[in-house]
Amino acid sequence: MSKIAVMGDYDSIYGFASVGLETIPVTLPMEAAEILKRLKDERYAVIYITEVLASQLEEEIEKMKEEPVPAVILIPGTYGDTGKGIEDIKKSVEKAVGSDILSGDETKAGDGQK
Numbered sequence: 135m136s137k138i139a140v141m142g143d144y145d146s147i148y149g150f151a152s153v154g155l156e157t158i159p160v161t162l163p164m165e166a167a168e169i170l171k172r173l174k175d176e177r178y179a180v181i182y183i184t185e186v187l188a189s190q191l192e193e194e195i196e197k198m199k200e201e202p203v204p205a206v207i208l209i210p211g212t213y214g215d216t217g218k219g220i221e222d223i224k225k226s227v228e229k230a231v232g233s234d235i236l237s238g239d240e241t242k243a244g245d246g247q248k
Contacts, residue, residue, distance in 0.1 A: 136178075136179035136180070137177070137179060138155050139156045139158055139180075139182070140155050140156070140182040141158045141160055141170070141181065142183060142187045142209075142211050143159065143161050143186070143187070145211075146209075146212045147159060147184070147211075150182070160187065161187070163191060166187055167191055170191060170195075170198070171194070174201075174204055178203075179205065180204060180207065181205070182207050182208075182209050183206060183208055183209070185209065185210055186213055
């Protein structure tokens with residue numbers, strides 16, 4: 135079975151425990167960087183990180199994106215949504231599909247108008 139963890143401030147992540155995910159409350163960037171490395175070494179398949187915490191770990195997360203595992207997915211926290219998580223998902227989908235199908239800026243078929 136694949137291991138999944140959720141990292142971030144306690145208020146943002148405690149609900150994930152109810153669906154069986156490992157929750158790791160952390161707010162300090164140095165501590166979070168060490169935990170992120172440990173989770174990678176322990177072969178976690180997916181690591182969810184609150185956007186606020188991820189903004190403090192950009193360098194570490196970018197290095198991890200070069201590897202197929204773990205998938206690092208940004209989630210909004212209780213302290214707000216920076217939009218970075220959805221931006222990353224849109225980039226991944228665009229890379230896989232070849233166009234931005236998630237923008238919501240679709241043209242009507244046949245008439246070239248929005």
